[in-house]
Amino acid sequence: MxxxxxxxxxxxxxxxxxxxxxxxxxxxxxxNPGTLKPLTAQDMEAIFPKALIQQEMSTERWxxxxxxxxxxxxxxxxxxxxxxxxxxxxxxxxxKIYYKYEGVSPAGSHKPNTAIPQAYYNMKEGxxxxxxxxxxxxxxxxxxLATCLFGLxxxxxxxxxxxxxxxYRKSAMRVWGAECLSSPSDRTNFGRQIREKMPDxxxxxxxxxSEAVEDAASHDNTNYSLGSVLNHVLLHQTIEGQExxxxxxxxEDYPDVMFGCCGGGSNFPGMVFPxxxxxxxxxxxxxxxxxxxxxxxxxxxxxFAYDYGDTAGMAxxxxxxxxxxxxIPPGIHAGGLRYHGDAPLLxxxxxxxxIEATALQQTEVFEAATLFARTEGIIPAPEASHAIKPxxxxxxxxRKTGEEKVIFISLSGHGHFxxxxxxxxxxxxxVDYVYPADLVKQSLAKLPKP
Amino acid sequence: MAGxxxxxGFLINPxxxxxxxxxxxxxxxxxxxxxxxxxxxxxxxxxxxCLDHLSREKDAIHFLTASGSMGExxxxxCGLDYEVxxxxxxxxxxxxxxxTCQAFLDKGANLILFCGGDGTARDVAGIAGSTPIxxxxxxVKMHSGVFAASPQAAADLVIRFLNxxxxxxxxxxxxxxxxxxxxGILQTKLYALAKTPYLPVLVxxxxxxxxxxxxxxxxxxxxxxxxxxxxxxxxYIIGAGTTTSRIADILGLEKTLLxxxxxxxxxxxxxxxxxxxxxxxxxRETRVMIIISPIGAQGFILGRGNQQLSAExxxxxxxxxxxxxxxxxxxxxxxxxxxxxxxxxxxxxLAGKRQVVTGYRIAQMKDTLAASRL
Numbered sequence: 141m142x143x144x145x146x147x148x149x150x151x152x153x154x155x156x157x158x159x160x161x162x163x164x165x166x167x168x169x170x171x172n173p174g175t176l177k178p179l180t181a182q183d184m185e186a187i188f189p190k191a192l193i194q195q196e197m198s199t200e201r202w203x204x205x206x207x208x209x210x211x212x213x214x215x216x217x218x219x220x221x222x223x224x225x226x227x228x229x230x231x232x233x234x235x236k237i238y239y240k241y242e243g244v245s246p247a248g249s250h251k252p253n254t255a256i257p258q259a260y261y262n263m264k265e266g267x268x269x270x271x272x273x274x275x276x277x278x279x280x281x282x283x284x285l286a287t288c289l290f291g292l293x294x295x296x297x298x299x300x301x302x303x304x305x306x307x308y309r310k311s312a313m314r315v316w317g318a319e320c321l322s323s324p325s326d327r328t329n330f331g332r333q334i335r336e337k338m339p340d341x342x343x344x345x346x347x348x349x350s351e352a353v354e355d356a357a358s359h360d361n362t363n364y365s366l367g368s369v370l371n372h373v374l375l376h377q378t379i380e381g382q383e384x385x386x387x388x389x390x391x392e393d394y395p396d397v398m399f400g401c402c403g404g405g406s407n408f409p410g411m412v413f414p415x416x417x418x419x420x421x422x423x424x425x426x427x428x429x430x431x432x433x434x435x436x437x438x439x440x441x442x443x444f445a446y447d448y449g450d451t452a453g454m455a456x457x458x459x460x461x462x463x464x465x466x467x468i469p470p471g472i473h474a475g476g477l478r479y480h481g482d483a484p485l486l487x488x489x490x491x492x493x494x495i496e497a498t499a500l501q502q503t504e505v506f507e508a509a510t511l512f513a514r515t516e517g518i519i520p521a522p523e524a525s526h527a528i529k530p531x532x533x534x535x536x537x538x539r540k541t542g543e544e545k546v547i548f549i550s551l552s553g554h555g556h557f558x559x560x561x562x563x564x565x566x567x568x569x570x571v572d573y574v575y576p577a578d579l580v581k582q583s584l585a586k587l588p589k590p
Numbered sequence: 591m592a593g594x595x596x597x598x599g600f601l602i603n604p605x606x607x608x609x610x611x612x613x614x615x616x617x618x619x620x621x622x623x624x625x626x627x628x629x630x631x632x633x634x635x636x637x638x639x640c641l642d643h644l645s646r647e648k649d650a651i652h653f654l655t656a657s658g659s660m661g662e663x664x665x666x667x668c669g670l671d672y673e674v675x676x677x678x679x680x681x682x683x684x685x686x687x688x689x690t691c692q693a694f695l696d697k698g699a700n701l702i703l704f705c706g707g708d709g710t711a712r713d714v715a716g717i718a719g720s721t722p723i724x725x726x727x728x729x730v731k732m733h734s735g736v737f738a739a740s741p742q743a744a745a746d747l748v749i750r751f752l753n754x755x756x757x758x759x760x761x762x763x764x765x766x767x768x769x770x771x772x773x774g775i776l777q778t779k780l781y782a783l784a785k786t787p788y789l790p791v792l793v794x795x796x797x798x799x800x801x802x803x804x805x806x807x808x809x810x811x812x813x814x815x816x817x818x819x820x821x822x823x824x825x826y827i828i829g830a831g832t833t834t835s836r837i838a839d840i841l842g843l844e845k846t847l848l849x850x851x852x853x854x855x856x857x858x859x860x861x862x863x864x865x866x867x868x869x870x871x872x873x874r875e876t877r878v879m880i881i882i883s884p885i886g887a888q889g890f891i892l893g894r895g896n897q898q899l900s901a902e903x904x905x906x907x908x909x910x911x912x913x914x915x916x917x918x919x920x921x922x923x924x925x926x927x928x929x930x931x932x933x934x935x936x937x938x939x940l941a942g943k944r945q946v947v948t949g950y951r952i953a954q955m956k957d958t959l960a961a962s963r964l
Contacts, residue, residue, distance in 0.1 A: 340807070435952070463951070470952050501955065571922075574945055576953040579913070583818035 141225050145387040147218035152210055157378040159413040159485055160371065161201035162420060164492050167371075167484055168459040173448060179456050187356040187364035189265040192258065195372040203375065209257045212289060216245045216252075217379070221387035224549070226515040228535065235538035236393060237531060239549040240384050242407065243518065247312075249553030250407040251282030251367055254376035258365050259286035269293040269362040271355040273323065273348030275403065276302050276475035276523060277309030278553060279367030284318035294318035295362075297325060297351040299478070300343035301471040306557050323348040330354055330452045342471040345404070345479045346451035353454050368404030369449065369458075369483045377410020380550075385414055393546045395426060397534060399527040400550035402430035402439065402497070403476050405483030407552040408527075412495070413485075419494060430486065430497040431526040433505075435573035436469035438462065438482045439490050439497035441580075447481060460487040463575070470573045472502055473561035474522040498530055501572040505529050506565035509555070521553040522561050595652040595671070596701070596752040599694030601714075603706035604659040604682060606633040606728045634664060636728040636741050637705040641668040643745030650752055654697050656690040687713040695721060701751055701787070703744065708765040711736050715763040715784035722758050722785040724748065735761035736786045747787055756787040759805055759919075760832040762885050764894060780830050780848045780885060780896075808917040809833050811950040813840040816881065816915065825854040825875040827868060827907070829882035829896045833915055837881065850898045865900045872906045879911045880904070884920060884927060892940070893930030893961065901933035909940055914956075918948045921956060930961035937962060 160167065169178040184193045195203060224237035242250035262270060270287055272294070274280030280296035287294040296318050303310065303322040313320045323343050324331040328351040334341060341347075349366070356364035366373060388394055398415070400408030408430050418424040430439055439461050447462040449455035462481040463469075469478040482490075489495045502522075509525035511532065512518070520528060531549045538545050555562065564570055644651065645668050653672035655661030660682060665672040675693040678686035687704075691714055694702055704714050705726040711734045714723050725737035726744045738744035750756050763782040813836040820826055820837075828834050828851050838845030838853070845851050849862035852871060860867050872878060885894050891914055892899055904912070914927065929940045937960035944958045 338807075467951055470949065571918075572955040574953045574955055576945060576947055576951065579815070579819045579947065580951050582822050583815065 141223065142391075143223050143225060145221040145223075145390045147383055147386055149214050149218070151383070151386060152213055152217050153205065153379050153382040154210070155202040155204055156375045157382060157414050158198060158201055158203055158375055159378075159409075159416055159489075160199045162417055163485070163488060164420070164494070165488055167488055168446075170459075170484070171446065171457040173453055173455065173457050176457060183456075187353060189261045189267060189363060191261040191264070192372050195375055196370060205379070206257070206260060209260050212256050213253070213379070218383045219244050219380070221384060221391070222516070223391070224516055227512060227532075230511065230515045231532060231535045231539065233535040233539045234542060235535040235545045235547050237535055237547045237549065238388075238391070238393070238395070239516075239551045240380065240387070240411065241518065241551045242380065243521070243524075243551065243554035245282075247278065247281040247285050248556065249278040249282065249521065250377065250380060250410065251279045251553075252285055253379055253410065254367065254373045254406065255279070255282035255286035255365075256289070257376050258372075259283065259290045259292055262363050262365070263290040263292055267292065267361065267363045269295065269359070270365045271295045271297070271352040271359075271362055272365045272367065273297045273299070273345060273352045274302070274309075274367070275299050275345045275348075275478055276521070277306050277313075277557060278476055278521070278523075280318070280320060281309060281312050281316070282367065283365055284313040284316035287318065288316040295352075295355060296320045297323040297327075297331075297348040297355075299323055299345060299348050299475060300341065302475040303343075305560055306475075309557050312557075323351050325351060327351070328354045330454075341468070344451065344468045346465055346468070349450040350452035350454055353450065354452075357454075368406040368479070369481065371483075371485055373406050374409045374413065374483055374485050377406050378413050380407070380410045381412060381414030384411060384548075394424070395548040396545040397427040397429060398548040398550065399429050399431055399531045399534075401474070401477060401523045401526040401552060402432050402482065402486070403436075403474075403523065404479040404481065405430075405486040407550055409483060409486045411550040416489070416494065428495045429530060430490070430495060431530055432497060432499050433469075433472055433474055433477050433526065433573070434499045434501050434575060435472045436463065436478050436480070437499040437575050437577070438480065439487070440499045441575055441577040442482070444487060444491050449481060458484050460484050461490065472573055473558065473564070473570070474502070474505070474526060476521075476523040477526065500526050500529050501574070502570045503565070503572050506562065506570060508532050510562075510565070518551070519555045519559075519562070520551055521555045522558050524550070524552040525555075527551070595650055597652050597654060597697065597699050598748065599654045599691065599697075599699035599702040600661050600665065600672070601656055601687065601690045601694075601702070601704050602633050602637045602659065602661050602664065603687060603704070603710040603728075604633055606706035606710055633705050633728040634659065636726055637661075637664050638667070639741035640703075640705070640726045640745045641665065641670060643742050644668075644748060645670060647749050647752070651748075654694050654699055656686065656693075660686065660690065684709070684713050688717050691717045695719070701748065703748060708734055708763075711763050711784075712765050712781045715782040718784055720785060722751070722787050724751075724786055734763045734765070736763065736784055751787040757805075758785045758787055760784070761786045762831060764885060780894075783832060783847060805917050805919050808919070808949055809836045810840075811952075812915050812917070812947055813837045815947065815950045816913075817841055820853070820856075822877075823855060824877040824879050825852055825859060825871060827852050827863070827871075827878065827880045827899070827903075829880070829899065831883045831885060833883040833917060833920075834881055850896060863898060865898045865903060868898060868903045869906070872903070878907050879913060880907055881913045881915060883915050884924060889924030889926060890928045890930065890961070891958070893928075893932065899931075901931040901936045904931060904936060904940075905933075909936075912940075914944060914946045916946050916948060918954070921946060921948060921954060925957075927956050927958040928961050929958060934960065934962055
């Protein structure tokens with residue numbers, strides 16, 4: 141049986157795919173957090189380069205990938221598609237399971253796919269430093285790598301819970317020349333305020349975003365960079381799904397169901413968006429399932445509404461699924477999935493019923509990850525493992541029904557920096573957090589009107 | 591005087607624990623019978639095990655104690671620095687425990703370390719007020735949360751307390767009514783609340799995420815969330831404890847700490863409700879919910895300290911209308927939640943994974959067991 145499906149370097153896509161061109165319902169415009177009027181390009185220029193602002197607002201279907209960017213992507217792209225033959229055997233399933241592994245990048249995840257172009261465009265426009273936030277450390281590592289390759293400085297505000305639990309992520313960022321701070325930090329006004337009000341907060345992505353945005357907005361030579369949620373980030377990640385389509389052609393299979401983990405949205409949309417036209421135009425019967433933690437179930441339990449992208453209310457107000465920008469999710473091990481909102485492009489497609497969502501508990505996710513490691517060898521990141529669990533369930537269901545479904549897992553990264561989390565699982569110390577959705581709905585039902 | 595030393599009030603209930611091994615289910619009022627049946631003074635051995643460990647730090651502690659078997663003789667044997675502040679009569683009683691504690695407080699004790707069981711804990715907690723107390727486990731029953739896991743663990747906690755490494759928390763003092771218990775009926779009551787030192791446990795993750803001195807912050811978060819979802823017009827039966835009473839604080843209501851109250855639309859409808867009051871409430875109100883918190887160290891949510899919430903009350907409210915709240919710290923320390931409503935079928939239907947609200951819009955799943963299955 142063929143296990144690995146590999147593409148040549150020349151097959152790295154030359155264009156990014158912009159799903160905005162094919163959306164059944166157009167996106168509602170992001171709003172300026174100060175005026176609550178639609179955001180203009182000028183509003184964004186304080187923190188983003190012009191090229192990225194154009195991409196953010198574009199509805200062109202295809203956007204060229206600069207050659208300098210493709211050259212660097214060659215360091216690890218195209219990434220391999222695997223047939224999970226050992227896992228299939230262990231599950232005794234008639235289903236075929238495939239996974240595309242983004243952990244082969246230098247930073248160990250899919251995040252450099254957008255970090256590289258973002259650093260490139262900022263460098264082109266004369267920016268000297270990028271400020272950003274990171275949850276689990278994947279994005280911070282990726283941007284540190286990218287800024288290092290393009291000769292920029294980098295300041296990373298890392299969510300405190302991850303900063304404390306993943307010391308080697310900081311070390312990696314340092315090797316790539318970046319400065320990594322525990323957020324809330326004493327570097328920004330907002331960070332200092334939070335530290336005073338909640339000295340023992342585990343931090344959150346929302347807080348770290350506020351800090352990085354404040355840093356960028358208050359320094360002329362500095363821009364802000366975000367690793368998920370924004371349209372241009374999802375655009376850059378579509379390089380994954382385009383490769384995947386070519387690889388599925390090699391297998392002569394076509395997926396029945398695709399699973400990917402989802403925090404703010406970057407790997408999952410990047411992998412599935414290039415398949416959206418198949419579903420819309422060719423009426424393919426394909427399920428695409430975003431997998432999130434029960435502790436922070438944005439797509440499964442959130443409201444589809446305008447909300448702030450960050451905790452301080454400095455980032456644009458966007459139409460998305462949200463648990464409320466003041467919600468600070470509990471400190472689960474899949475730090476990269478602790479975000480109160482979700483990408484507007486993805487939210488829109490979920491709202492239109494083209495994409496589904498499911499929520500998983502920590503313990504079952506680690507149980508699935510362990511089975512995966514013991515069969516396929518790779519120790520997956522806790523985030524990525526959220527996609528493994530429902531894929532295994534689907535395959536086990538096929539065992540009952542006898543269906544030979546083609547199941548796809550988007551394996552966004554390795555878990556080499558998450559071994560403490562695996563220890564906690566093996567020591568029986570994981571807590572299964574849930575979001576008390578019924579009580580929250582009850583609390584919102586009779587909100588006092590201002 | 592002991593300049594710069596920690597002042598620890600130390601007392602032993604010399605008859606504690608004697609009833610257990612001879613099947614007396616407690617020793618209240620039965621010491622002579624226990625001795626006649628061959629019981630040995632177990633408390634002295636347990637206290638000695640703790641003091642042996644404390645003798646490592648003997649220069650750092652000045653003990654205040656009662657004479658003879660209530661403390662003095664054990665401290666003397668271990669060569670520790672002490673002064674006698676109270677002399678009991680030859681046959682000790684609960685009155686001596688209380689008077690000894692009063693003398694400790696008068697002499698400025700930083701902590702009261704006692705050796706006994708639930709009955710002793712009740713007596714000590716009843717007078718200690720804001721002075722922290724810690725139990726060396728030696729009783730027949732130890733339902734209260736003030737006991738260390740072992741005499742050695744108690745010594746370790748004392749040393750860490752004096753070094754400023756520990757935090758204080760509120761804990762419930764519960765005791766079984768021994769008359770009922772001997773007749774085969776387990777009837778516990780919540781008697782008091784006390785401060786006790788404890789080691790900040792790490793919650794949720796191996797690395798530092800939340801440390802336990804933020805327990806109050808979590809209570810506030812839970813109470814804030816509750817105050818929001820309680821706006822729905824239902825009547826809320828609120829159980830005993832410090833976590834539940836924080837909800838009343840936020841709503842600006844005067845809650846009975848040890849009893850069950852009913853709140854609707856931000857107003858107190860019934861204070862210290864009896865089972866009958868609750869059944870009458872259920873005749874009048876169509877939408878009723880119950881908010882409860884685990885009591886004591888074992889994790890009982892029903893059947894200990896809140897018998898007003900009888901099987902009939904729970905059934906009429908509906909088992910899906912039970913909201914359990916707890917700080918993450920407390921939840922981490924109990925292996926599962928326990929229910930003992932006296933109705934085995936009801937207990938079974940309450941068992942399984944239940945959602946426990948642990949913060950603002952945050953909950954955890956916790957296994958719940960029927961006590962009869964233990």
